[in-house]
Amino acid sequence: MNFIRLFFIFSTILTLLFTGLVISVDPYMKLGINVFGFKTKAVAQSRENKYYLYESSKKQYDAIIMGSSAAHRYPTSTVKNTINLETFNYAVQHSTPIDYLVILKHVLSKHRPKVIFLQIDFDALNQFYDVDNRLFNSPLKNFLASHETRTKPLFDHDYFTLAAIRDSLRVFYVNYFGKARHIYLEDGNYRKELPLKGKVKTRISSSKKYQISNERIEVLKEIQKICDKKQIELIAFSAPLSFEHLKIIKNTLSLKEKHQKFITHLDSVFRNFTNFQSLNKMKDYNSSEYFRDSTHPSLKMSEIILQQLLTSLKDKNNNESI
Amino acid sequence: MLFNSYIFIFIFLPITFVIHYLIGKHEKHGHTLSHSWLILASLFFYGYWNFSYLSIIISSIIINFLITHYLISKPHAKIKKPLFLLGLSFNLGLLGYFKYKNFFMENMNLLLNSDFHFTHVLLPLGISFFTLQQIAYLVDVYEGLVKKTPFHKYALFVCFFPQLIAGPIVHYKEVMPQFDDDKNHRFNIKNINLGIFVFILGLAKKVLLADTFAIWANAGFNHTDTFHFFQAWGTSLSYTMQLYFDFSGYSDMAIGLGLLFNIKLPKNFDSPFLARNIIDFWTKWHITLSQFITTYIFTPLLKAMPKFTFTNSMISIFITMCIAGLWHGAAWTFVLYGALHGVIIIINHIMKKRKIKLPKFWAIFITFQFINIVFTIFRAEKLETAFNIFKGMFGLTYFKIPKGLISEELILKSGAIIGPHMNNDQNLNLIFIIVSLYIVFKLKNSMQLMQEFKPQTKTALFMSFIFVLCLFGLNRVSDFIYFNF
Structure with a gap:
């Protein structure tokens, strides 16, 4: 058989093999497949990890932190030390309001907290920013209303990457030879990271189009309604963005208008809302000490944000403990 | 595209x-x-x-x-x-x-x-x-x-x-x-086989090596604080390897594509890091540019000189190399890059004239060190960044040796600081540098592999494996460095 024919046959076989490996292992749980019945997917995402952390904890959490990956680093100890409430960080990547509603339902199924900190991203209200498929594959799916279905296509071409092959092999290794290393620690806290130095890298939204989703605003209203009914103090705030990132939004006319609408909507939906997406508030925090990248605050910045929220909460409650 | x-x-x-x-x-x-x-x-x-x-x-x-x-x-x-x-x-x-x-x-x-x-x-x-x-x-x-x-x-x-x-x-x-x-x-089946072979070699250099080194090089060059010894060497070597694999990868792909259309393009690289001096380096690195600047800049410049003397030819070399530096990009760092090459070529000519010859190992070692240094200048947006890296490379800042690499007693005796254990990323960077040094110094280059190419089953299997890995790596598509020049 000639070289070219062999080359194409081998390439096809290998492509199918690697694709099959990623699909069958499903290392990021995007597809909800577990052909080999793995007990753990070491690289699995926060929805699954945090669900089990919360579910298996013997603590009764009176404060919950919700938000996207930008809220991962909010340390629960800051809340505990300031207002003496056991706190759980239930932030999950790539989240939208439906994630928060589902998480709230999960939290309430176990215990009614006293305070909820809810961080909302600019992207979270963008109707072109899809609901993450991982929500539908995690145990949180049990808290979804019956009409809520997946919005992402089954096959995501971003899934077929070298990293996915590596992580699929890692899942095999962890299940057969090693120990799973979760990136989330007790109380949903994030693993320790080395500090970064230098300029903050700007990561502008992956969605080129931006349109505020009315449906998602309705979900936020529902969250506020549930909290009111259950007498939970809901503290909503916009996710802090780096100074450079905010400057880009400000200088891009179409984004600037959408951003203003985003803030106005949040302000009208929530009784207690703080906006951190303002150039004035962020001008003193323009370095890697405060941001891992332009949308992810560092541990230090996360502490600052939490402290500000807690101070206003304490002020509001006339310095009495909650 | x-x-x-x-x-x-x-x-x-x-x-x-x-x-x-x-x-x-x-x-x-x-x-x-x-x-x-x-x-x-x-x-x-x-x-x-x-x-x-x-x-x-x-x-x-x-x-x-x-x-x-x-x-x-x-x-x-x-x-x-x-x-x-x-x-x-x-x-x-x-x-x-x-x-x-x-x-x-x-x-x-x-x-x-x-x-x-x-x-x-x-x-x-x-x-x-x-x-x-x-x-x-x-x-x-x-x-x-x-x-x-x-x-x-x-x-x-x-x-x-x-x-x-x-x-x-x-x-x-x-x-x-x-x-x-x-x-x-x-x-022409022979050319097409060979074309596929060289194209995939180039694709692998770009996607699997250059783009991976780019992550460490970019992180290093964005770092604005003091560099310690290992960090500085990691950054400079990562960029040197990135540039080499990026550009030689592109050239291999170009040659492979040419062969698919039965066109034999001239070779552009010939194991440049094995050069024994900078004159030799320019006969092995971006060969077609070297030939162009020799024929169309250096020779007319020398002809324009009043007399053909050693000094005049050295002046012509220096000017030519400054122009070659500026050709790479409109910035003073590129002019400095060219000027430094000019100075070292002049030193090489003087050594040649005085019949000073270094042993092979040292000649290659010193030439590679010089190239690594000038590539750092080539990459740095500001000279300050390059000098920060040099300070670290030459031990003018501090030595921080990761735990577990050598005994702690030895680290303390040497006056260095004990740093934390190397993390996975640093381990991977080190492995990539060692493997790449082995590839560039010990293995045959693409042109030699082309000459020895035989369309066998095991070659088809190996090339398919590399090709499929590259396909899975294409999600992190990046431009070639030389597209900016």
Whole structure:
């Protein structure tokens, strides 16, 4: 058989093999497949990890932190030390309001907290920013209303990457030879990271189009309604963005208008809302000490944000403990 | 369109390839149709980035063709030189405007302490390459070395897509006879096998090695604080390896693509890190550019000197290398890059004259260290960053040795600081550097592998494996470094 024919046959076989490996292992749980019945997917995402952390904890959490990956680093100890409430960080990547509603339902199924900190991203209200498929594959799916279905296509071409092959092999290794290393620690806290130095890298939204989703605003209203009914103090705030990132939004006319609408909507939906997406508030925090990248605050910045929220909460409650 | 993209590999290349050979099979007289198809495909390939760039390349081709066409038709001696100078000025003007206008205006403002407002001009892709190629052709025409050429052949010579964006810079006589050859319009299985082989080698260099090194190099060059010893070496070596694999990867892909169309492009790399001195290095690194600057800059400059002396030739070398540095980019760091090469080449010539010869190992070692240093300057946006890295590399900051690498007692005795254990990322960086050093110093280069290539089953299996890994790595598509020059 000639070289070219062999080359194409081998390439096809290998492509199918690697694709099959990623699909069958499903290392990021995007597809909800577990052909080999793995007990753990070491690289699995926060929805699954945090669900089990919360579910298996013997603590009764009176404060919950919700938000996207930008809220991962909010340390629960800051809340505990300031207002003496056991706190759980239930932030999950790539989240939208439906994630928060589902998480709230999960939290309430176990215990009614006293305070909820809810961080909302600019992207979270963008109707072109899809609901993450991982929500539908995690145990949180049990808290979804019956009409809520997946919005992402089954096959995501971003899934077929070298990293996915590596992580699929890692899942095999962890299940057969090693120990799973979760990136989330007790109380949903994030693993320790080395500090970064230098300029903050700007990561502008992956969605080129931006349109505020009315449906998602309705979900936020529902969250506020549930909290009111259950007498939970809901503290909503916009996710802090780096100074450079905010400057880009400000200088891009179409984004600037959408951003203003985003803030106005949040302000009208929530009784207690703080906006951190303002150039004035962020001008003193323009370095890697405060941001891992332009949308992810560092541990230090996360502490600052939490402290500000807690101070206003304490002020509001006339310095009495909650 | 990038060679390392799905659209190029699965759509553009197969369509261009199949139609080219279908036309070749049915075209009985001449190759006008076949050439026209390749021109059309090449212009599409070029315009895919930015449609407006097309007008620049097309007008450059047309104007150069008209001037050279008239020069070939033997005009009166009185207008031959002005016409040649007109062509030269047009090409240099085009390059000057698009590549150096911003640099010139910024420096003018700095020098005159003024604030002249000017519109920033975007650099059209490959302008340095297609302009140099056309200057070489213009000079050859002026010297009477080229016969009358039809427009389609000339246009194909300039815009043939495998070498359009980043070389190799080809000479008319190297490729045009190949485009004319009837045999080259027929399916040649030997060339196609070889073409696939070299293209995949280049793709692997780019996707698996250069793009991985880019992560560490970019992180290092964005770091603004003090570099410690290991960090500085990690950064500089990562960039040196990134640049080598990126550019030699591109050249391999270009050569492989050329072979798919039965065109043998000249080699551009020949194990440059095995060079024993910088003169030797320039015969192995970006070979076609070295040949161009020797023929079209150094030699005329030397001829223009009043006397042919050793000093004058050294002055010519220095000026030539500064120009070569500036060709790479409009910034003072590039001029410094060229000037440093010039100085070391002069030292090499002096050593040669005095018959000073270093042992092979030390000659290669010192040359590589110099290259690593100048590449750091080449990459740094500010000289300050490069000097920060150098301070770390030469131990002028502090030695922080990761725990577990050697005994802690030994670290403390040496006066170094014990750092934390190396994390996974640092381990991987170290492994990649060691493997890459082994590849560049010990393994055969792509051209040697090409010569030994045998279309066997095990080769097909190995190349398929690499190719599929590259396909899975294409999600992190990145430009080639030399696209910016």
